[in-house]
Amino acid sequence: MGRVMTYKKWVIGVALAILVATLATLGVLAFSTSVQNGLMRRHFARTIGVERTDLMSTDALRVAICGSASPMPDASRAQSCAVVCAAGKYWIVDAGPGSWDRIARWGIPHRLIGGVFITHFHSDHIGALGEFNMQSWALGRPEQLAVYGGPGIEKVVAGFNDAYALDRTYRTAHHGPKLMPPSTGPMRAITIAATDGGPLRGEASTTVLEVDGMKVTAVAVDHHPVEPAYGFRFDFAGRSVVFSGDTTKTRGLAIVAKGADLLVHSAQAQDLVEIMEAEAARAGQERMRSIFADIRTYQSKPADVAAVASEAGVRAIVMTHLNPPLPNWLAERVFRRGTEAAGSAWRATACSSPCRPAKPTSSTARSRIDAPRLKARRRAPAFTSRGAPFEARRWAGRTSRG
Numbered sequence: 001m002g003r004v005m006t007y008k009k010w011v012i013g014v015a016l017a018i019l020v021a022t023l024a025t026l027g028v029l030a031f032s033t034s035v036q037n038g039l040m041r042r043h044f045a046r047t048i049g050v051e052r053t054d055l056m057s058t059d060a061l062r063v064a065i066c067g068s069a070s071p072m073p074d075a076s077r078a079q080s081c082a083v084v085c086a087a088g089k090y091w092i093v094d095a096g097p098g099s100w101d102r103i104a105r106w107g108i109p110h111r112l113i114g115g116v117f118i119t120h121f122h123s124d125h126i127g128a129l130g131e132f133n134m135q136s137w138a139l140g141r142p143e144q145l146a147v148y149g150g151p152g153i154e155k156v157v158a159g160f161n162d163a164y165a166l167d168r169t170y171r172t173a174h175h176g177p178k179l180m181p182p183s184t185g186p187m188r189a190i191t192i193a194a195t196d197g198g199p200l201r202g203e204a205s206t207t208v209l210e211v212d213g214m215k216v217t218a219v220a221v222d223h224h225p226v227e228p229a230y231g232f233r234f235d236f237a238g239r240s241v242v243f244s245g246d247t248t249k250t251r252g253l254a255i256v257a258k259g260a261d262l263l264v265h266s267a268q269a270q271d272l273v274e275i276m277e278a279e280a281a282r283a284g285q286e287r288m289r290s291i292f293a294d295i296r297t298y299q300s301k302p303a304d305v306a307a308v309a310s311e312a313g314v315r316a317i318v319m320t321h322l323n324p325p326l327p328n329w330l331a332e333r334v335f336r337r338g339t340e341a342a343g344s345a346w347r348a349t350a351c352s353s354p355c356r357p358a359k360p361t362s363s364t365a366r367s368r369i370d371a372p373r374l375k376a377r378r379r380a381p382a383f384t385s386r387g388a389p390f391e392a393r394r395w396a397g398r399t400s401r402g
């Protein structure tokens with residue numbers, strides 16, 4: 001009996017000691033300015049000025065996905081965006097809403113933005129264009145930002161330039177013209193057109209840009225009634241990546257993607273969209289039901305993506321522009337149904353976004369990429385072509401929400 005009492009007293013004593021220590025720690029954190037400042041300093045030291053210059057090497061092609069959602073609300077993904085690191089710069093393919101935030105938190109050196117390629121002018125592909133321009137300007141981009149797209153890109157760019165005109169005057173007035181030069185503030189549109197001046201159509205493709213060993217090719221895709229609608233192929237350092245944009249199964253894309261290392265392709269699981277359509281009807285959401293019905297013929301099914309990849313003989317595919325949104329691994333698995341049938345020369349990955357940039361090549365780089373504190377929960381694919389062969393990996397990485 002006496003020993004039990006002693007034991008109880010001991011346990012209570014230890015619990016009280018832990019409680020007092022916890023309260024004391026919380027008290028210090030809540031009221032000590034110097035401790036608070038020390039912790040904040042540590043936090044800022046790990047986040048401010050972090051630059052992944054290692055991604056900008058001139059001997060590798062790197063790809064990361066900065067937005068893989070469709071226009072459907074998605075808690076963990078930004079909308080259409082990919083970043084290609086090549087020729088010492090980074091290049092953006094589509095600037096969907098929320099995507100600048102991903103790029104900024106990865107620590108990609110903003111002044112090194114080479115240009116933006118817009119596949120088509122749906123809002124989920126252009127919504128963050130103004131932010132890409134304004135932020136890279138404020139952070140030291142030395143020239144006007146070049147924005148490439150089909151006929152109509154002049155109108156889109158002029159509109160964003162107009163919408164941000166007052167913002168630019170405020171910033172120049174506030175920080176001075178040396179830091180915020182008015183001459184490099186507005187974007188510059190570069191139109192990609194067929195020889196007749198109209199959009200590329202059918203299976204047409206054309207070289208858009210050749211710079212420092214990097215070649216970019218545009219190809220017409222089918223996103224009817226949207227026109228122009230393009231996909232893009234990047235070749236650099238003996239490696240290649242192709243972006244489909246939004247498209248149904250398109251032969252022209254398969255031709256341009258021939259032998260590519262990686263195909264990043266939009267995908268919509270039609271069987272799941274049909275379930276959504278039925279549920280919208282059951283809930284009396286006629287407008288929603290009607291939209292789900294209309295988009296049936298607008299995108300590629302995962303099995304179509306697999307078929308294009310097989311036809312083109314690409315080494316790896318990543319499905320993006322995911323509709324419906326995929327909240328967990330089971331949904332991703334359901335989404336990939338049917339892709340196995342088309343072949344096994346590649347691996348299909350439903351992209352979790354934001355995908356982390358290419359695998360760091362040193363432990364220093366690894367700690368740096370973790371520094372932006374991406375609150376990550378999900379596996380994310382990232383791709384690098386440094387060394388052979390080109391690899392498509394899934395990491396137990398972390399991706400941020402929101």
Ligand SMILES: [Zn+2]
Pocket residue numbers: 120122223226246
């Ligand atoms: Zn679209």
Ligand SMILES: [Zn+2]
Pocket residue numbers: 070071080122124125246321
């Ligand atoms: Zn889209």
